[in-house]
Amino acid sequence: xxxxxxxxxxxxxxxxxxxxxxxxxxxxxxxxxxxxxxxxxxxxxxxxxxxxxxxxxxxxxxxxxxxxxxxxxxxxxxxxxxxxxxxxxxxxxxxxxxxxxxxxxxxxxxxxxxxxxxxxxxxxxxxxxxxxxxxxxxxxxxxxxxxxxxxxxxxxxxxxxxxxxxxxxxxxxxxxxxxxxxxxxxxxxxxxxxxxxxxxxxxxxxxxxxxxxxxxxxxxxxxxxxxxxxxxxxxxxxxxxxxxxxxxxxxxxxxxxxxxxxxxxxxxxxxxxxxxxxxxxxxxxxxxxxxxxxxxxxx
Amino acid sequence: xxxxxxxxxxxxxxxxxxxxxxxxxxxxxxxxxxxxxxxxxxxxxxxxxxxxxxxxxxxxxxxxxxxxxxxxxxxxxxxxxxxxxxxxxxxxxxxxxxxxxxxxxxxxxxxxxxxxxxxxxxxxxxxxxxxxxxxxxxxxxxxxxxxxxxxxxxxxxxxxxxxxxxxxxxxxxxxxxxxxxxxxxxxxxxxxxxxxxxxxxxxxxxxxxxxxxxxxxxxxxxxxxxxxxxxxxxxxxxxxxxxxxxxxxxxxxxxxxxxxxxxxxxxxxxxxxxxxxxxxxxxxxxxxxxxxxxxxxxxxxxxxxxxxxxxxxxxxxxxxx
Numbered sequence: 001x002x003x004x005x006x007x008x009x010x011x012x013x014x015x016x017x018x019x020x021x022x023x024x025x026x027x028x029x030x031x032x033x034x035x036x037x038x039x040x041x042x043x044x045x046x047x048x049x050x051x052x053x054x055x056x057x058x059x060x061x062x063x064x065x066x067x068x069x070x071x072x073x074x075x076x077x078x079x080x081x082x083x084x085x086x087x088x089x090x091x092x093x094x095x096x097x098x099x100x101x102x103x104x105x106x107x108x109x110x111x112x113x114x115x116x117x118x119x120x121x122x123x124x125x126x127x128x129x130x131x132x133x134x135x136x137x138x139x140x141x142x143x144x145x146x147x148x149x150x151x152x153x154x155x156x157x158x159x160x161x162x163x164x165x166x167x168x169x170x171x172x173x174x175x176x177x178x179x180x181x182x183x184x185x186x187x188x189x190x191x192x193x194x195x196x197x198x199x200x201x202x203x204x205x206x207x208x209x210x211x212x213x214x215x216x217x218x219x220x221x222x223x224x225x226x227x228x229x230x231x232x233x234x235x236x237x238x239x240x241x242x243x244x245x246x247x248x249x250x251x252x253x254x255x256x257x258x259x260x261x262x263x264x265x266x267x268x269x270x271x272x273x274x275x276x277x278x279x280x281x282x283x284x285x286x287x288x289x290x291x292x293x294x295x296x297x298x299x
Numbered sequence: 300x301x302x303x304x305x306x307x308x309x310x311x312x313x314x315x316x317x318x319x320x321x322x323x324x325x326x327x328x329x330x331x332x333x334x335x336x337x338x339x340x341x342x343x344x345x346x347x348x349x350x351x352x353x354x355x356x357x358x359x360x361x362x363x364x365x366x367x368x369x370x371x372x373x374x375x376x377x378x379x380x381x382x383x384x385x386x387x388x389x390x391x392x393x394x395x396x397x398x399x400x401x402x403x404x405x406x407x408x409x410x411x412x413x414x415x416x417x418x419x420x421x422x423x424x425x426x427x428x429x430x431x432x433x434x435x436x437x438x439x440x441x442x443x444x445x446x447x448x449x450x451x452x453x454x455x456x457x458x459x460x461x462x463x464x465x466x467x468x469x470x471x472x473x474x475x476x477x478x479x480x481x482x483x484x485x486x487x488x489x490x491x492x493x494x495x496x497x498x499x500x501x502x503x504x505x506x507x508x509x510x511x512x513x514x515x516x517x518x519x520x521x522x523x524x525x526x527x528x529x530x531x532x533x534x535x536x537x538x539x540x541x542x543x544x545x546x547x548x549x550x551x552x553x554x555x556x557x558x559x560x561x562x563x564x565x566x567x568x569x570x571x572x573x574x575x576x577x578x579x580x581x582x583x584x585x586x587x588x589x590x591x592x593x594x595x596x597x598x599x600x601x602x603x604x605x606x607x608x609x610x611x612x613x614x615x616x617x618x619x620x
Contacts, residue, residue, distance in 0.1 A: 137318070137599055139554075139557055139599045141558045142558075142561065142576065142595050145561075145580055147325070150325060150329055225441075236562075237562065237565060237577055238581065239580070256566075261452060261457065262453070272446050272450065275443060276446055279443065280441045283441050
């Protein structure tokens with residue numbers, strides 16, 4: 001009886017785990033919450049695109065080229081008579097897929113390299129970090145363009161782009177994870193784990209990584225935004241996703257024709273705004289996560 | 300310091316060597332002869348082609364070909380452009396001044412805007428003006444430069460007619476006259492602003508935070524106690540301390556201008572190195588692509604080097620070893 005009362009009386013906050021505290025902080029951050037809702041909406045709409053619209057995206061409709069927005073075509077049609085709204089949804093699917101896949105690959109690979117280099121140190125660290133420096137010293141955009149123009153035609157489209165972008169951008173994550181692990185492994189609990197003979201793999205996965213996870217999460221969020229921009233930028237220049245696949249970057253490409261840019265803004269403004277708002281919302285979520293996961297901040 | 304710089308410069312050599320191998324391998328993997336600008340494409344006689352291939356060294360072992368290429372490269376011989384039928388070095392020299400002009404203007408705009416905004420926000424933190432500047436910065440950091448460029452062209456070139464939307468100079472004006480330079484300036488402003496938006500935002504943010512930090516330091520309290528006027532404290536005592544760390548950003552600016560130039564120049568059809576690069580990749584003009592890739596890689600290396608060295612000079616507490 002007594003113990004029950006005591007547990008009711010005790011303020012809930014004291015018992016919360018760090019993750020619960022972080023979650024509460026995040027939920028109280030209005031900007032981050034609005035952004036999360038917006039991003040979820042964009043993701044759901046994009047991935048459900050085939051169920052939302054029934055218009056065939058690849059069909060060219062000569063009779064309906066460059067129509068202004070109307071009730072039939074909410075955002076008008078492009079120069080080939082394709083519905084802009086439909087393409088926007090399908091384009092979001094491609095852009096978000098590229099962003100997510102690259103982020104996942106980069107985070108996994110970068111964490112792997114970074115944690116091995118940081119934990120083992122010495123010779124292994126030296127080799128892995130020289131390799132990382134080497135990758136980081138490439139001018140990113142230039143090499144992605146060269147590589148994707150080289151691979152184009154040999155292997156099919158979107159996955160080439162994902163592989164090329166990932167291959168050139170894991171360096172940053174590896175460096176950050178390494179420096180965090182370097183600091184973390186000096187703690188006594190790691191010494192204790194080593195002294196009772198815990199295997200290196202287990203120390204890294206069970207003891208070290210959970211403690212640097214917050215950094216990785218924040219980093220992954222910001223990477224997601226960067227990668228969406230990278231995809232869009234490359235596709236805009238014509239070196240990204242193949243032209244026939246709609247993506248936000250590919251849709252923006254039409255603005256390279258002065259006539260479209262000047263007189264048909266409904267074709268390029270929607271993908272432009274979609275990119276801007278998605279990036280902004282991801283950045284706000286990233287900032288929110290950073291605040292929420294930082295035990296020193298008391299917002 | 301000198302020892303460290305020398306060691307860093309020596310450390311760049313293996314990196315350059317590795318990058319050159321990568322660039323060479325990429326060029327070799329590309330369809331067609333990457334270095335074949337010199338063979339006359341109209342002459343399809345197999346004997347002629349074989350003879351030319353022999354003469355140009357395509358039948359040599361790959362290692363020999365690599366060393367020939369590197370030797371030529373170090374001596375400034377980048378080969379022939381297939382598309383423009385001229386030496387790649389001449390082609391690059393023709394476009395380079397435009398890119399340098401764009402880069403300089405973008406840095407200048409960055410410095411001026413960032414100083415004005417950063418100093419204002421730093422002096423009056425948490426006011427409406429500060430929040431407004433903060434919001435603008437956030438947009439500058441978040442909006443991708445090519446989207447910003449498209450919107451800028453639409454509003455400022457087409458709707459308002461303030462700036463030209465393409466090229467680097469009017470065709471009508473005489474080279475060397477005042478009009479010529481004004482026209483160039485007119486053409487470069489919009490791309491320079493777009494190119495500099497990202498660094499402007501990070502400069503402003505840094506300057507603002509640093510000024511706020513410094514204004515709580517002991518030397519400011521001392522100055523205030525001695526009766527120094529508020530504006531003198533901010534403009535002399537604090538600013539001098541806050542501006543110095545900004546110098547270290549210069550190295551990163553070089554790196555970001557390189558990446559930005561490729562996209563910005565293409566959108567504004569500004570005839571610089573970035574646009575030349577994109578066009579050359581599209582038209583498979585490999586000798587140009589290789590030369591520019593190597594050039595950009597070197598610049599990135601130099602940019603990172605400058606950043607590291609400046610760090611050491613500006614903040615002696617950073618141990619360089």
